[in-house]
Amino acid sequence: MNWTAIRAIYVFEMARFFRTLAQSFISPVISTSLYFVVFGAAIGSRIQEVEGVSYGAFIVPGLIMLSIITQSISNASFGIYFPKFIGTVYELLSAPISFLEIVVGYVGAAATKSMFIGVVILATASLFVDLQIQNWPAMIAFMVLTCLSFALFGFIIGIWASNFEQLQLVPLLIVTPLVFLGGSFYSISMLPDFWQVVTLFNPVVYLISGFRWAFFGLADVPILVSLLAIAGFTTLCLIAIWWIFKTGWKIRN
Amino acid sequence: MTSILEIKDLVKRYDGGFEALKGVSLDIQSGEILALLGPNGAGKTTLISTVCGITTATSGSVTVDGHDINADFRAARTLIGLVPQEVNLEPFETVINTVTFSRGLFGKRRNPDYVEKILRQLSLWDKKDNRIMTLSGGMKRRVLIAKALSHEPRVLFLDEPTAGVDVELRKDMWDIVADLKASGVTIILTTHYIEEAEAIADRVGVINQGELLLIEEKTALMKRLGQKQLKVELQEPVADVPASLAAYDLALSDDGQTLVYSYDTKADRTGITSLLSDIAAAGLTLRDLQTEQSSLEDIFVGLVHKEDAA
Numbered sequence: 001m002n003w004t005a006i007r008a009i010y011v012f013e014m015a016r017f018f019r020t021l022a023q024s025f026i027s028p029v030i031s032t033s034l035y036f037v038v039f040g041a042a043i044g045s046r047i048q049e050v051e052g053v054s055y056g057a058f059i060v061p062g063l064i065m066l067s068i069i070t071q072s073i074s075n076a077s078f079g080i081y082f083p084k085f086i087g088t089v090y091e092l093l094s095a096p097i098s099f100l101e102i103v104v105g106y107v108g109a110a111a112t113k114s115m116f117i118g119v120v121i122l123a124t125a126s127l128f129v130d131l132q133i134q135n136w137p138a139m140i141a142f143m144v145l146t147c148l149s150f151a152l153f154g155f156i157i158g159i160w161a162s163n164f165e166q167l168q169l170v171p172l173l174i175v176t177p178l179v180f181l182g183g184s185f186y187s188i189s190m191l192p193d194f195w196q197v198v199t200l201f202n203p204v205v206y207l208i209s210g211f212r213w214a215f216f217g218l219a220d221v222p223i224l225v226s227l228l229a230i231a232g233f234t235t236l237c238l239i240a241i242w243w244i245f246k247t248g249w250k251i252r253n
Numbered sequence: 254m255t256s257i258l259e260i261k262d263l264v265k266r267y268d269g270g271f272e273a274l275k276g277v278s279l280d281i282q283s284g285e286i287l288a289l290l291g292p293n294g295a296g297k298t299t300l301i302s303t304v305c306g307i308t309t310a311t312s313g314s315v316t317v318d319g320h321d322i323n324a325d326f327r328a329a330r331t332l333i334g335l336v337p338q339e340v341n342l343e344p345f346e347t348v349i350n351t352v353t354f355s356r357g358l359f360g361k362r363r364n365p366d367y368v369e370k371i372l373r374q375l376s377l378w379d380k381k382d383n384r385i386m387t388l389s390g391g392m393k394r395r396v397l398i399a400k401a402l403s404h405e406p407r408v409l410f411l412d413e414p415t416a417g418v419d420v421e422l423r424k425d426m427w428d429i430v431a432d433l434k435a436s437g438v439t440i441i442l443t444t445h446y447i448e449e450a451e452a453i454a455d456r457v458g459v460i461n462q463g464e465l466l467l468i469e470e471k472t473a474l475m476k477r478l479g480q481k482q483l484k485v486e487l488q489e490p491v492a493d494v495p496a497s498l499a500a501y502d503l504a505l506s507d508d509g510q511t512l513v514y515s516y517d518t519k520a521d522r523t524g525i526t527s528l529l530s531d532i533a534a535a536g537l538t539l540r541d542l543q544t545e546q547s548s549l550e551d552i553f554v555g556l557v558h559k560e561d562a563a
Contacts, residue, residue, distance in 0.1 A: 002327070002360045004357055004360045004361065004362065005357060005358050005359070005360050007357060008353075008354050008356075008357025008358045009354075009357075009358065011354075011357070012350070012354045012357075015346075015350065016345075019345070083343075086341060086342075086343065086344070087337075087339055087341030088341045088342065088343055090305075090307055090335070090337050090341060091335075091355060091358060091400070092358070093305075093306055093307045094305040094306050094307055094330060094333065094335050095330060095358045095359050095360075096326065096327040096328070096329075096330035096331045096359060096360055097327075097358065097360070248309065252306075252307065252308060252309055
């Protein structure tokens with residue numbers, strides 16, 4: 001492994017993030033606060049506790065997931081799409097590095113950025129509600145895995161996209177609906193029976209459920225299934241990336 | 254001298270069936286400057302892209318200092334620096350950051366002193382903290398060169414370094430290339446301009462339609478390019494070249510109306526003055542004079558025609 005090269009990519013990408021540090025932090029803080037004002041105070045006050053947890057606290061894991069999933073995808077897809085768009089990708093292709101090292105550098109940086117955002121949201125949320133995290137290691141593990149796997153997914157989108165519209169297409173049309181309908185703001189058990197079954201086909205349900213379990217010890221699906229789901233998703237992304245690496249799809253003529 | 258770059262039977266066929274390279278073989282000596290001349294679409298950039306790993310070859314092999322570009326790509330690519338034709342740079346980055354990034358990307362440890370040396374050499378040191386988008390076109394090209402040099406390559410590819418560059422900057426670029434050669438870097442550059450090859454290259458290759466048509470020492474090629482012809486049109490046609498003009502090795506046109514004299518523009522004496530006075534002495538009257546130079550285009554046309562005939 002060419003660690004010097006990985007470091008160079010990582011540092012370069014993080015520099016882009018730190019250049020716009022204020023924006024990077026202010027926007028998640030504001031949007032989290034808005035969610036709390038709307039769902040926590042306005043609507044939440046009319047909702048009973050959900051399985052013993054106040055509604056304001058109940059939505060925190062979902063809010064964090066919502067942000068880190070979308071941030072991971074957009075950071076990683078933009079990170080690799082931008083060099084393609086402006087042409088600097090020539091340098092990555094002519095450097096003595098393997099595709100794996102390129103992936104580690106870009107995905108690592110993208111995942112780090114969304115971890116930052118996740119932590120900021122958690123901190124903001126703790127200002128609004130009384131949060132108790134039952135299982136810190138599991139919470140951190142779920143957060144890291146989610147950031148990494150969705151950054152991998154974003155990287156694939158960035159490689160695939162031929163224009164800015166395509167870059168937005170998958171996050172907008174697929175990911176955002178899946179996250180919103182994945183139990184971010186409600187427990188699956190609140191749904192009618194039929195929709196409870198349908199919703200089990202949504203992979204994000206397993207992530208949010210597992211993450212919420214780490215916070216409050218309550219889950220819609222068994223924790224083991226959640227772990228398997230995220231492991232499976234990561235594996236799928238890795239296979240796709242391995243295939244891209246093997247064929248040079250969309251990068252090398 | 255030893256070869257640092259060996260290209261054997263390199264073929265690049267795109268998915269559509271277009272053959273951009275049709276079996277190019279080329280040996281490049283360590284420390285030389287090779288200029289690849291050719292019209293647009295000749296395959297110059299494809300050749301460079303293939304050697305540098307940006308496109309993959311359909312068949313054939315390339316080794317850099319003995320390292321195969323596929324089997325041993327790390328060792329091979331470490332030795333190569335590439336200055337692309339298009340000015341592809343991150344607009345929001347500073348000069349120093351983007352150059353430092355390139356060095357790291359090629360696996361070299363940080364070395365601020367070396368980066369400073371490169372930036373000073375390219376007159377970029379004053380601009381090191383400027384964002385790239387604020388630089389002029391010429392300065393951006395220098396940044397591309399600085400990036401390529403940042404990782405201390407032994408072979409440097411310059412893809413049309415002076416395309417769309419003003420005269421002054423072109424001269425600067427030639428000086429930079431001369432300095433690099435002095436420091437032992439092997440340089441392969443592509444260009445449209447014959448003067449450019451003339452000014453800096455040791456050898457010149459001519460490439461057209463994916464084939465390397467010729468490669469020879471610059472001095473030999475320039476001699477061919479330096480030939481000029483003087484056409485002397487006579488008032489009255491003659492049957493033969495007068496004996497008194499035999500020393501000039503003149504050719505006579507079929508209608509006997511025109512004498513053609515070939516001379517070397519680079520020679521101390523072209524012999525035109527004495528030819529004209531000797532023609533007058535031979536009693537011939539002149540109607541018109543005309544000179545023609547064989548250009549790169551002529552050489553292309555000559556080479557391409559030769560191929561078509563074969």
